Amino acid sequence: MSPELHFLLILVLRMAVAAAFVVSASIVTERSGPVIGALIATLPISAGPSYTFLALDHDAAFIAEGALSSLPVNAATIYMGLTYAVLAQRCSMWISAGAAIALWLVLATIMRQFEWSLAGGLIVNAITFAICIPLLKPYRHVAKMPLIARRWYDIPLRAALVASLVGTVVTASSWVGPRVTGVMALFPIVFSSMMLILHPRIGGPATAAVLANSAWGLMGFGLGVAVLHVAVLQFGSAIGLCCALATCIVWNLALWWNGRRKAVKA
Secondary structure, three states, X not given: OOHHHHHHHHHHHHHHHHHHHHHHHXXXXXXXXXXXXXXXXOOOOOHHHHHHHHHHHOOHHHHHHHHHHHHHHHHHHHHHHHHHHHHOOOOOHHHHHHHHHHHHHHXXXXXXXXXXXXXXXXXXXXXXXXXHHHHHHHHOOOOOOOOOOOOOOHHHHHHHHHHHHHHHHHHHHHHHHHHHHHHHHOOOHHHHHHHHHHHHXXXXXXXXXXXXXXXXXXXXXXXXXXXXXHHHHHHOHHHHHHHHHHHXXXXXXXXXXXXXXXXXXX
């Protein structure tokens, strides 16, 4: 087998695995309501496969530097969610999603211009969440989450989006270096697909409720990225990736438990 064919087959396999993973998580998200759906959506179901496959091709130093670039970009994702939540109350899907994604691209491009430290990335995230979480509060609840009528192209669309992202990140990583790769790996493909698919079905406010509820989960995701940066340098890529995933899962489980506890008290 030629090296080119071997690379192509491995790339297609990686894209297929990532697509299947994200599609499964997205289907569960749709059926779980805005709160649980947001907790699932903020797990590393898109960035996780990208970083896993990157770890197979690059050393721990590459992954650590990529994570350092990803950390401030997490703040851009929460601004994207806020923009969509506000616009989706009255505007069409194309205006709401288009403006939100455009803002993410602008912020990610700006953040890529700087050399980030771990402390700097954490501070940017802390400031962002302090601003956005109170602003998102009015959009977190809807009277009733409408039933979702899935169409034939939903799963192929999600699969194509995720596979394209993973394929692009893995293929371009050797050319663009860890800083750009870290930004690309955090492109909010899950949130973008939710906007494009859910908004026409259940309306802007209901879709916005899922994204608005994701704010606290994104905070845990940011901590997971910070843990990834530190852990891969100390313990290697495999253990570092496991520590980052564990951080996100434990954080979201704690959010779920806290929500259940408040519901029982009420």
